[in-house]
Amino acid sequence: MGKLYKHHLFWPLCILAALLLFNLFYSPDFFSITMHDGHLYGSLIDILNFGAPLILVAIGMTLVVATKGIDLSVGSIVAISGALACLTISKGTDQNALGLIVISILLAVGLSVLLGAWNGLLVSVAGIQPIIATLILMVAGRGIAQLVTGGQIITVSSSKYSYIGSGALATLPFSIFVVVLMLIVALLLTRKTSLGLFIESVGCNPTASLMAGIRANWVILSVYVFCGVCAGIAGLILSSNVSSADGNNAGLWYELDAILAVVIGGTSLNGGRFYLTGTVIGALIIQTLTTTIYMIGVPPEITLVVKSFVVLAVCLIQSDSFRAAIFYRWKTRHYPGEKESIRHVS
Amino acid sequence: MSTQKPILQMKQIHKRFPGVKALSNVNLRLFPGEVHALMGENGAGKSTLIKVLTGVYSIDEGSVEMEEAPISVQSPLESQAAGISTVYQEVNLCPNLTVAENIFIGREPRKFGRILWKEMNKRAQEILSERLNLQIDVTEPLYMYSVAVQQLVAIARALNISAKVLILDEPTSSLDKNEVQQLFRIMEKLKQDGLAILFVTHFLDQMYEISDRVTILRNGEFVGEYMAKDLPRLDLVLKMIGKELNLLEELPSLAEEYKDSLGEELVKADGLGRKGAIEPFDLSIHKGEVVGLAGLLGSGRTEAARLFFGADKPDSGKLIFSGRSEGVHTPREAIGRRIAFCSENRKTEGIIGDLTVRENIILALQAKQGVFRTISRKQQEEYADEYIRMLNINPPSPDHLIKNLSGGNQQKVLLARWLLTSPQLFILDEPTRGIDIGAKAEIQKLVLSLSRQGMSFLFISSELEEVLRVSGRIAILRDRHKVKEISGKDMSQHQIMQAIAGG
Ligand SMILES: Nc1ncnc2c1ncn2[C@@H]1O[C@H](COP(=O)(O)OP(=O)(O)OP(=O)(O)O)[C@@H](O)[C@H]1O
Numbered sequence: 001m002g003k004l005y006k007h008h009l010f011w012p013l014c015i016l017a018a019l020l021l022f023n024l025f026y027s028p029d030f031f032s033i034t035m036h037d038g039h040l041y042g043s044l045i046d047i048l049n050f051g052a053p054l055i056l057v058a059i060g061m062t063l064v065v066a067t068k069g070i071d072l073s074v075g076s077i078v079a080i081s082g083a084l085a086c087l088t089i090s091k092g093t094d095q096n097a098l099g100l101i102v103i104s105i106l107l108a109v110g111l112s113v114l115l116g117a118w119n120g121l122l123v124s125v126a127g128i129q130p131i132i133a134t135l136i137l138m139v140a141g142r143g144i145a146q147l148v149t150g151g152q153i154i155t156v157s158s159s160k161y162s163y164i165g166s167g168a169l170a171t172l173p174f175s176i177f178v179v180v181l182m183l184i185v186a187l188l189l190t191r192k193t194s195l196g197l198f199i200e201s202v203g204c205n206p207t208a209s210l211m212a213g214i215r216a217n218w219v220i221l222s223v224y225v226f227c228g229v230c231a232g233i234a235g236l237i238l239s240s241n242v243s244s245a246d247g248n249n250a251g252l253w254y255e256l257d258a259i260l261a262v263v264i265g266g267t268s269l270n271g272g273r274f275y276l277t278g279t280v281i282g283a284l285i286i287q288t289l290t291t292t293i294y295m296i297g298v299p300p301e302i303t304l305v306v307k308s309f310v311v312l313a314v315c316l317i318q319s320d321s322f323r324a325a326i327f328y329r330w331k332t333r334h335y336p337g338e339k340e341s342i343r344h345v346s
Numbered sequence: 347m348s349t350q351k352p353i354l355q356m357k358q359i360h361k362r363f364p365g366v367k368a369l370s371n372v373n374l375r376l377f378p379g380e381v382h383a384l385m386g387e388n389g390a391g392k393s394t395l396i397k398v399l400t401g402v403y404s405i406d407e408g409s410v411e412m413e414e415a416p417i418s419v420q421s422p423l424e425s426q427a428a429g430i431s432t433v434y435q436e437v438n439l440c441p442n443l444t445v446a447e448n449i450f451i452g453r454e455p456r457k458f459g460r461i462l463w464k465e466m467n468k469r470a471q472e473i474l475s476e477r478l479n480l481q482i483d484v485t486e487p488l489y490m491y492s493v494a495v496q497q498l499v500a501i502a503r504a505l506n507i508s509a510k511v512l513i514l515d516e517p518t519s520s521l522d523k524n525e526v527q528q529l530f531r532i533m534e535k536l537k538q539d540g541l542a543i544l545f546v547t548h549f550l551d552q553m554y555e556i557s558d559r560v561t562i563l564r565n566g567e568f569v570g571e572y573m574a575k576d577l578p579r580l581d582l583v584l585k586m587i588g589k590e591l592n593l594l595e596e597l598p599s600l601a602e603e604y605k606d607s608l609g610e611e612l613v614k615a616d617g618l619g620r621k622g623a624i625e626p627f628d629l630s631i632h633k634g635e636v637v638g639l640a641g642l643l644g645s646g647r648t649e650a651a652r653l654f655f656g657a658d659k660p661d662s663g664k665l666i667f668s669g670r671s672e673g674v675h676t677p678r679e680a681i682g683r684r685i686a687f688c689s690e691n692r693k694t695e696g697i698i699g700d701l702t703v704r705e706n707i708i709l710a711l712q713a714k715q716g717v718f719r720t721i722s723r724k725q726q727e728e729y730a731d732e733y734i735r736m737l738n739i740n741p742p743s744p745d746h747l748i749k750n751l752s753g754g755n756q757q758k759v760l761l762a763r764w765l766l767t768s769p770q771l772f773i774l775d776e777p778t779r780g781i782d783i784g785a786k787a788e789i790q791k792l793v794l795s796l797s798r799q800g801m802s803f804l805f806i807s808s809e810l811e812e813v814l815r816v817s818g819r820i821a822i823l824r825d826r827h828k829v830k831e832i833s834g835k836d837m838s839q840h841q842i843m844q845a846i847a848g849g
Pocket residue numbers: 363364366367368386387388389390391392393394395435740741750751752753754755780782
């Protein structure tokens with residue numbers, strides 16, 4: 001029991017369960033799943049489907065945070081990638097041609113690699129603080145996305161492209177498979193090779209890591225590239241889901257939700273140990289929260305306030321020192337100081 | 347003195363950490379106007395006892411009394427308010443801030459929320475000159491001063507007006523002889539002022555020189571409290587480690603025998619130098635040779651060693667490996683040439699605190715092999731177990747986070763990390779800092795036996811006895827110059843002292 005309570009997934013899972021239960025009481029058919037034309041429908045499926053881009057971005061963010069970094073530009077990369085893919089497709093004569101779709105995807109992911117590498121180089125080689133280095137692309141990226149879309153919302157009509165974000169495979173949304181695939185890639189990269197060890201080592205003590213012979217710059221570069229790729233794919237899913245690219249609003253505030261998901265999942269912003277499964281659960285918590293807030297009809301003016309209070313509560317529950325403080329007050333009420341001192345004096 | 351009442355008394359203290367019983371049934375009494383030494387092997391629980399007293403950790407069981415009234419301290423701030431001033435084993439000062447800022451950080455004198463800089467500097471100067479007899483410019487950044495002065499600044503930071511108890515956890519481990527004397531004079535003065543001083547050290551001489559009373563811990567258990575003058579050296583050691591120790595006496599003979607049989611030259615520094623760190627110097631190291639580097643702190647010992655490892659870039663000269671001139675530009679390249687470097691800054695350049703002992707041990711080898719040739723979990727555990735046994739790392743479990751190990755045991759893990767890479771040249775910068783007497787002898791023996799198997803060493807230590815014991819040749823540095831090289835029969839403490847002093 002003590003062990004279970006200590007496990008890093010304990011609190012995130014509790015919170016997720018609590019949120020889901022709340023929904024169950026609020027709308028009893030929350031858990032119901034129905035089948036239409038070979039697709040599963042239901043609130044749970046929606047959470048997974050709409051949460052897919054966030055989970056992806058958060059997975060990439062986890063590795064960046066583990067190196068004691070942060071990537072504020074993921075939202076912009078989401079927008080740029082979606083914009084480039086949609087632009088490429090809209091330029092085609094036959095928007096449903098498979099070759100065109102593949103090229104557009106490759107272009108978008110390729111650009112994401114470059115953008116991630118840009119961040120990584122600024123942080124590792126130029127030695128700029130991650131928050132500043134990625135702020136540059138966060139701001140400039142929106143401009144780039146605007147440039148790509150020409151200030152318009154580009155719409156495409158390609159059933160093949162929209163499959164990525166709204167198609168179904170074996171009755172489940174296709175985006176879920178993309179997420180699972182990327183999660184497996186991340187797990188393999190970090191746990192089957194030594195990359196995970198090096199990431200944690202660099203995040204915890206970069207100087208000592210260098211002295212131990214780790215190529216810290218390579219490690220940092222690679223996590224930012226991976227994060228960029230994750231954001232790029234998230235951008236594809238997002239734009240394909242609505243068959244359009246909006247340079248202004250696509251992926252807006254994603255960086256904040258992703259960072260929250262990482263922290264809720266148990267990875268510390270101080271770098272070091274990271275928990276990919278924790279992050280996935282953290283992202284699910286945030287997505288469930290968003291869905292819940294819409295479902296119970298919180299007035300739109302205060303949705304953000306409600307959301308931030310719940311997030312605050314979640315963070316407090318997770319904080320060891322907060323729990324200890326509460327627990328300490330509770331404990332001292334049961335064992336008053338006087339009693340103890342009397343025992344020792346006698 | 348025995349009629350005096352203790353100012354502070356800890357009774358039957360117990361403290362457990364997950365999987366480790368750090369303290370069981372420990373007592374401690376501190377008397378005003380006395381220096382009390384706390385002694386024990388690495389991991390005996392000395393730092394833990396101090397930390398439960400000052401509220402860093404909570405006490406599981408037991409009581410603390412200050413002037414006969416029970417106190418219950420919940421945080422270091424509270425303990426300071428209660429009159430207990432502490433300098434912890436890992437001193438946390440900010441080298442870039444001024445001396446005065448370091449002393450007053452977090453409690454700057456203020457008026458209407460504005461910091462009164464003049465007032466702060468004045469008061470800093472007062473504390474240093476009146477209580478510690480130290481005349482320095484408090485507006486200079488801290489890094490301008492020697493480690494000893496920094497240590498004194500840490501004490502000044504800890505001392506406040508109402509301090510009744512001063513706790514110093516291994517304050518001398520990075521000081522040289524003169525600096526230790528400087529510190530002791532100040533401790534004497536504070537003692538005259540009526541302070542009770544608790545002092546942790548691994549040096550027996552220092553203990554006998556300064557302490558009135560001594561408390562001994564072994565494996566977290568209370569062995570006893572003795573008057574220092576009534577406790578013979580042998581008894582002290584016996585009580586600390588639970589068995590007799592005569593390792594140190596055998597050593598010199600080992601050092602003698604291998605000196606004549608030098609192997610081929612392994613690496614040679616040819617005019618190697620770096621501005622502001624070390625003037626160009628020549629030094630060759632042969633296969634299986636132990637070369638000592640002696641000199642005061644700040645004389646350029648560490649700086650010279652760092653050039654061999656590529657941790658800093660030289661701006662003159664070159665390194666020559668078996669006759670061929672080749673640069674070493676990064677630690678990674680140095681490791682590729684089978685050079686290892688165990689830094690003196692354990693915390694900043696050594697341990698990866700949040701990783702386990704096992705991960706810390708395999709880190710350098712894994713980095714050498716690259717990302718894809720991962721050492722299997724099973725193999726990692728075998729390596730870890732092997733070195734935990736060989737170096738007597740305590741607690742003997744590879745899955746503890748290294749930051750939870752005692753200082754001395756962290757040092758052993760770092761030695762293990764580098765030994766695992768089977769280096770040709772092993773640069774040891776203060777390898778026995780914070781290591782207990784038993785383990786110190788073990789490490790010296792290890793150096794000698796490995797050198798006989800062909801490993802070369804560059805050995806740096808503030809303890810001359812130690813350098814003399816293990817080295818076949820000693821290079822002496824003064825003021826960032828290499829001034830002399832002595833070997834064989836010329837090597838004596840006197841000789842070295844003279845060269846260091848510039849005679
Ligand atoms: N935060 C912690 N969590 C778990 N175990 C700990 C923690 N702090 C200390 N320990 C364990 O408690 C024991 C005593 O450690 P302590 O640091 O008090 O030793 P020490 O006597 O100061 O040794 P040294 O001379 O090496 O500094 C060690 O076995 C150590 O591993």
